[in-house]
Amino acid sequence: MSIKRVGIIGSGIMGSGVAECAAVNGFEVVLRSRQRATADAMLAGLEKSLGRAVEKERMTAADRDATLSRVTVTSDLGDLADADLVLESIVEDLAAKKHLFTELDRICKDGAILATNTSTLPVIEMAMNTGRPELVCGIHFFNPAPVMSLVEIVRPLTASDETIREARAFAEACGKQAVEVKDQAGFIVNALLFPYLNNAVRLLESGVASRDDIDTAMKGGCNFPMGPLALLDLVGLDTSLAIIDALYEEFRDPNYAAVPLLRRMVAAEQLGRKTGKGFFDYHKK
Numbered sequence: 001m002s003i004k005r006v007g008i009i010g011s012g013i014m015g016s017g018v019a020e021c022a023a024v025n026g027f028e029v030v031l032r033s034r035q036r037a038t039a040d041a042m043l044a045g046l047e048k049s050l051g052r053a054v055e056k057e058r059m060t061a062a063d064r065d066a067t068l069s070r071v072t073v074t075s076d077l078g079d080l081a082d083a084d085l086v087l088e089s090i091v092e093d094l095a096a097k098k099h100l101f102t103e104l105d106r107i108c109k110d111g112a113i114l115a116t117n118t119s120t121l122p123v124i125e126m127a128m129n130t131g132r133p134e135l136v137c138g139i140h141f142f143n144p145a146p147v148m149s150l151v152e153i154v155r156p157l158t159a160s161d162e163t164i165r166e167a168r169a170f171a172e173a174c175g176k177q178a179v180e181v182k183d184q185a186g187f188i189v190n191a192l193l194f195p196y197l198n199n200a201v202r203l204l205e206s207g208v209a210s211r212d213d214i215d216t217a218m219k220g221g222c223n224f225p226m227g228p229l230a231l232l233d234l235v236g237l238d239t240s241l242a243i244i245d246a247l248y249e250e251f252r253d254p255n256y257a258a259v260p261l262l263r264r265m266v267a268a269e270q271l272g273r274k275t276g277k278g279f280f281d282y283h284k285k
């Protein structure tokens, strides 16, 4: 594999997690957030997470120090110029991502792979906003990235075999199991998962069962580690709504139409864990 230096863009849930996976597994990582203060907070978060790993004896102090020495943070996109791979994890919004890919194409060195962590959006539209569509693909990590074992490698029509091979090698070097999927909304996991999550909100909205009973039922009845409403809170309700809307946009299947309660909760900024309130309350008591 020729990837050594990785640029990660976005300081939200996924940017931080993916940066940790890459740094722990020996890649040089440049973390970019629009604001310097958030970039610094990401580094502090990484230090804390690795500190916990040392306490639990899952990592040595020497490995923690070596990992941190491979990470730099910046608010300047220009610092990604010499990255071999740039993986963006910014907001699930096609216009914002297309704009970013145009910028990255201008800034990044020839031959660098430009990848998106999008959950559902058409990767081809990002690829066609660059002058190097053969070097663009999806590398879709799951949440929380350091824990979840799967990565979907998303192949738009334009990607070269070499790009897909390199993306897969990167995911595997991060200790993940990679699967390959065509660039179709939802890929594998979210195409199957989100109709289920949306229907859980529908059950709640129509009063068929309570929040706690819906989650208890799916844990006890299907042996799922989390109930659907707690999982929506973990993913983020804004990101979840964007995913469901993208599925509807692609397939026009009524089963993919977002339940009004979900849309109302996003409007109320009840986004789940990240804002302290979603279907459950996360404010410290």
Ligand SMILES: NC(=O)c1ccc[n+]([C@@H]2O[C@H](COP(=O)([O-])OP(=O)(O)OC[C@H]3O[C@@H](n4cnc5c(N)ncnc54)[C@H](O)[C@@H]3O)[C@@H](O)[C@H]2O)c1
Pocket (backbone or CB within 6 Å): 010, 011, 012, 013, 014, 015, 034, 088, 089, 090, 091, 092, 093, 096, 117, 118, 119, 120, 140, 141, 142, 143, 234, 235, 236, 239, 274
């Ligand atoms: N949350 C999940 O479970 C999950 C899982 C896999 C993939 N993803 C994908 O990862 C990406 C990020 O999701 P997240 O959960 O980390 O979201 P998040 O809300 O935690 O973070 C989004 C980040 O994007 C930044 N941002 C917002 N608007 C921007 C813009 N116009 N330009 C640049 N940056 C901007 C925000 O400041 C923030 O740092 C999305 O594409 C999402 O679909 C999310």
